[in-house]
Amino acid sequence: MKCDEINAWLDALLSEINEIEVTRKSERRVRVDVPASSLPALLELLKGKASYVHLSAISCVDWPDDEEFELVYHCWSYEAKSLLSAHTRIPRNSSEEFAHYVSVYDIYKPAAFFERDIYEMFGVYFESSPYMEKFILTEWNGPPPMRKDFNAEAYVNDTFSWADYHPQWLQDIEEEGGGIAIRPEDIRL
Amino acid sequence: MSKLGNIPVNAQDGKKRTNPLAGVFDELVQFCQSRSMFMLHYCTGCGAIELPPAMTSRFDMERLGIQPMVTPRQADILLVTGYVSVKTLKRVILTYEQMQSPKYVIGICSCTVNGGMYWQSYATAKVLNEYLPVDVYIAGCMPRPEAVIEGMRRLMRNIEDGKGNAWKDYFQRYDYYLGNQQHLFGNDWQTPTDIIGEARHYGLESEETYGEHTKILEQHQQPLEPYKMRIKL
Numbered sequence: 001m002k003c004d005e006i007n008a009w010l011d012a013l014l015s016e017i018n019e020i021e022v023t024r025k026s027e028r029r030v031r032v033d034v035p036a037s038s039l040p041a042l043l044e045l046l047k048g049k050a051s052y053v054h055l056s057a058i059s060c061v062d063w064p065d066d067e068e069f070e071l072v073y074h075c076w077s078y079e080a081k082s083l084l085s086a087h088t089r090i091p092r093n094s095s096e097e098f099a100h101y102v103s104v105y106d107i108y109k110p111a112a113f114f115e116r117d118i119y120e121m122f123g124v125y126f127e128s129s130p131y132m133e134k135f136i137l138t139e140w141n142g143p144p145p146m147r148k149d150f151n152a153e154a155y156v157n158d159t160f161s162w163a164d165y166h167p168q169w170l171q172d173i174e175e176e177g178g179g180i181a182i183r184p185e186d187i188r189l
Numbered sequence: 190m191s192k193l194g195n196i197p198v199n200a201q202d203g204k205k206r207t208n209p210l211a212g213v214f215d216e217l218v219q220f221c222q223s224r225s226m227f228m229l230h231y232c233t234g235c236g237a238i239e240l241p242p243a244m245t246s247r248f249d250m251e252r253l254g255i256q257p258m259v260t261p262r263q264a265d266i267l268l269v270t271g272y273v274s275v276k277t278l279k280r281v282i283l284t285y286e287q288m289q290s291p292k293y294v295i296g297i298c299s300c301t302v303n304g305g306m307y308w309q310s311y312a313t314a315k316v317l318n319e320y321l322p323v324d325v326y327i328a329g330c331m332p333r334p335e336a337v338i339e340g341m342r343r344l345m346r347n348i349e350d351g352k353g354n355a356w357k358d359y360f361q362r363y364d365y366y367l368g369n370q371q372h373l374f375g376n377d378w379q380t381p382t383d384i385i386g387e388a389r390h391y392g393l394e395s396e397e398t399y400g401e402h403t404k405i406l407e408q409h410q411q412p413l414e415p416y417k418m419r420i421k422l
Contacts, residue, residue, distance in 0.1 A: 138276065152309055156310070
């Protein structure tokens with residue numbers, strides 16, 4: 001079967017790279033843990049030699065206790081029909097303003113969008129990414145909001161105010177025959 | 190119509206008028222207004238999913254005279270159907286200010302009342318009536334089409350009784366609304382509509398139309414110029 005052939009080829013390929021940890025979760029799902037320095041080389045190999053031509057997403061995970069960001073590159077192969085996720089960890093640099101990593105735009109073009117999004121949400125700056133302007137949060141001037149150390153609840157309490165609750169309103173509605181009461185025959189168990 | 194504020198809108202205040210026909214015209218206008226409502230549904234959140242059944246054959250809002258309208262300049266009701274993010278709120282305000290008076294705002298779903306399930310979110314505005322004068326809130330997550338229609342009928346009753354005057358509040362207390370808008374969007378926030386000029390035109394300005402926030406607006410205000418028509422070849 002073609003799929004098996006590619007998988008065998010992939011395992012042989014991955015075994016040649018140093019400092020790499022391959023976990024085959026199922027026939028079509030591979031997890032690769034790779035140090036940050038060799039991730040671009042791995043992606044280059046995957047695209048050029050192992051048919052993983054589609055970068056479907058880059059996700060970012062914040063690990064504040066380890067002082068690290070985890071970047072996950074999800075690559076899809078149409079021929080092997082399998083998803084490979086390459087995990088790497090970069091230092092969080094909480095003293096500086098941004099964490100830094102290198103862009104993979106020269107290997108996968110769609111990476112530009114994902115990197116721009118991660119820069120906006122987590123503050124990870126990707127060197128040599130083509131366009132790192134604001135993407136979705138064009139009105140936002142605060143810290144990157146999806147970092148764990150951003151306290152959204154405190155920000156909301158500082159910025160917004162709340163409507164008062166008046167129980168009388170509910171009674172008014174019920175007197176008019178409305179409200180949230182459910183008739184006994186309508187209750188479905 | 191230049192002195193709209195001086196026209197007594199509430200004709201049923203119990204006082205006997207000298208001219209028995211004085212209130213008839215007002216009541217007729219209010220009756221007709223409440224029976225012909227064009228609504229602009231600004232479908233921001235999930236509540237919009239309840240509007241197609243409310244408008245189409247099952248619940249049929251058109252029998253009450255409520256129809257969808259495609260442009261804010263010809264609409265009477267602005268229907269905000271769900272959470273309003275800060276980015277969207279700018280567009281909602283721009284849309285609202287383009288509508289012609291008298292105009293009404295209905296907030297559907299819990300999110301417009303108090304943030305709803307997005308109460309913790311940094312990106313959504315919580316209480317809609319801090320930024321726009323809201324006539325009727327329809328609470329629920331989400332309200333069924335019956336509730337939507339009930340809310341509409343409540344608005345129709347308000348208009349008929351002369352109580353649907355929230356749009357005047359936007360002119361009369363513009364400083365309050367502008368202050369809340371500036372709090373979110375920054376001090377250089379400016380819309381292309383000249384609200385103070387409109388308030389003056391309708392005769393609806395009051396002491397609270399002006400204030401510290403309108404002074405900030407005057408400092409940052411760029412003069413409004415007509416948009417140049419260009420044909421791009």
